[in-house]
Amino acid sequence: MEYDPSLPWYRRLHWQVLAAMGLGAATGAIFGAPAAEALGWIGDLFMKLLRMIIVPLVLTSIVSGVASVGGGKAIGRLFSKTMAYYVVSSFLAAMTGLLMVNLIRPGRNADMGAAAQSEIPEINTPDSPTELLLDIVPNNFIEAAGAGDMLAIIFFCIVFGAAITTLPEKPRTIVTDIFNSFFQAMMALTSGIIKFLPIGVFALIVAMVGETGFDRFAALAKYFATIGSGLTIHLFITLPLLLFVVGRIKPLVHFANMREPLLTAFSTSSSGATLPVTIKTLREKVGVSNKVSSFVLPMGATVNMDGTAIFECAGALFITQVLGIDLSIGQQAIVVLTALLASIGAAAVPSAGVVVIFIVLNAIGLGSNPEAIMIVGAMLAIDRPLDMYRTAVNVFSDSCGAAIIARSEGEEGVDTEVRH
Template sequence: MEYDPTLPWYRRLHWQVLSAMILGLGVGWAFGLPAANAIGWIGELFMKLLRMIIVPLVLTSIVSGVASVGGGRAIGRLFGKTMGYYVLSSMLAALTGLLMVNLIRPGQNADMGAAAQQEVPELSTPDSAVDLILDIVPNNFFAAASAGDMLAIIFFCIVFGAAITGLPEKPRVVVTDIFNAFFQAMMALTSGIIKFLPIGVFALITKMVGETGFDRFAALAKYFATIGSGLTIHLFITMPLLLIVLGRIKPLVHFANLREPLLTAFSTSSSGATLPVTIKTLREKVGVSNKVSSFVLPMGATVNMDGTAIFECAGALFIAQVLGVDLTIGQQAIVVLTALLASIGAAAVPSAGVVVIFIVLNAIGLGDNPEAITIVGAMLAIDRPLDMYRTAVNVFSDSCGAAIIARSEGEEGVDTEVRH
């Protein structure tokens, strides 16, 4: 869509969403739990609408995108670039978390007794790389789709799209056209749901502030600052440098084009729920083709968690500092590597990283420590705003990867201007 300078500011979606966030903060702070109970269901309804379209959108997007890529060699090249970028960005994120926790040392003299605690929920994660590989291949695609198992869905869609490229011309064109048509229909449905984004954001922020308030942050202020500073460095320094060096893209243009997905990610705390907004924005504003965006973004929402890598690395070292455990350079290297791998296995749902942190703690022998479990409970009590921020970082990293890979594939219209 071309930029219309005559469009009033209040008609632009990003200003509507930002205004909804500010209004939600005010209402939640002023009226507390009653407002959360009265308005929160609207936010839950909006989240259900977003989740409703994830599986059909990913299915049609990936199949049509892979079918348009071509043969196996082209798919292999695209897969290699995608995974190479994800490993690089996640490793840089984990190292940033390591740096900040060693500079600030938030665990020294931290008063965990004064910190509110919350029960740590259960979340199943693969126990090994072999289990992860086995989980990727579904026994039943429809069961995987019903359960929202994104890795299994992505795997099936990629191999199904690749199979379409091997068909004779006539059936290949017919099947590809069908999936392209379904994809266009899903994009139209996505556009309709996004129109209600400001209302959903207002309800979600009101519910969050009304339920948690701001009283819990004092005891964990240094921890909060450590995670927040690591996320800020990665979002505003590391990722822009990758855009410049790898993609020859102006970071300010990319930030401007990503306003709606970033605000949506911050409000929903779920990169999975934000995926429909991200796909729509990458195609219409950033200018990435469906061939690239359909391959990179769904996989990124599942396995590329830069913000989670920062949190898991810094969080594990924070717990070690609180317990008085002095980790060697070798042990900290294990934390970085484990945080990188654990972030890949983190579910694209709110606060999943807090649970997955036990994988990192197990790697340094603190997973069964009862005091460590108590500290994680305190961390979870103030995790929602941090989770909102790291979800925005996760989504921005996915979008940067799609833009960089699109440029490497010869697409010239990527982030050439700010598109409204």
């Protein structure tokens, strides 16, 4: 949607989404479960529309982007920068979680009996780095695409795009033009779906508030505040510092250009579902080239989970505090390292971090502790708003990485102004 300077403020998408969130929260709070049941299907339909375009968008975006990068050295350089940013940002996130849980100590005297328990969903995660590496290479790309296995899809697209760069000029140009054309078609489809973003957000918020309510938060208020403060510090201090110091980018400009993806991430609780909006915004508003955005963003939505790293580190230590276990500095270092690695294996779907936290608990010998499992169930009961917030942090971290890497690649139009 092109920007029209004469367009009134209430016709602009980010204001419409904010209004939809407020109206949805009020509707869910007033009418409760009946409203959630009556309107929830609209949110589900919107989520299905977003998920419908993820695989073809990632496929065409990565292949066309990698094909435009050039030879193997250029791809290797881009990959090295991307992974370096992911490791640094996730480590800083985990350390923030560690700091806040030790300062606030939310597990001390926590009344877990008053917290509602929820059934813990099953999500398969790799048990070791070797298994993660083997999972990256698909046995069948079509099967991986059908299952939405993003790591396998990304791997295939990168090596396929690299293979295109080795072709003679004529077939290379033909194949690249075909994928570029498909990518433009997918971006047009994405733009059409995003026009319905306020309606989808309204329905999703109604369902969340109508089903969850606000009565479960009292027993876990300090835990909620601990995770929330950690996410806030990372979102408004750590990541802006990385933007300013490393990328020489004005954080306020980047925040302004990233309004729609942040609101979408908060509403959907899914980095994967937000990916189409993020890709579109990075290209059209932030000013990152397809070469960089197509490489950094799909991988980031899968492996760069800063908000999840904060949650897993602080959540695991919260559980030990509730159980009356004091961890040494060395044991806390193991928690940080495991949280960093476990966040890579967290699926880009709602509340996946609650399940992946068992990887961190296993590292300190609490993975099968029945009391620890009970506490995780109580944490899940109030996890939805926290999951919404940490998803926004995850998406913003991906966008910061793409902007910083684009600047390092010599792209000069990145966040030079607020673009509507």
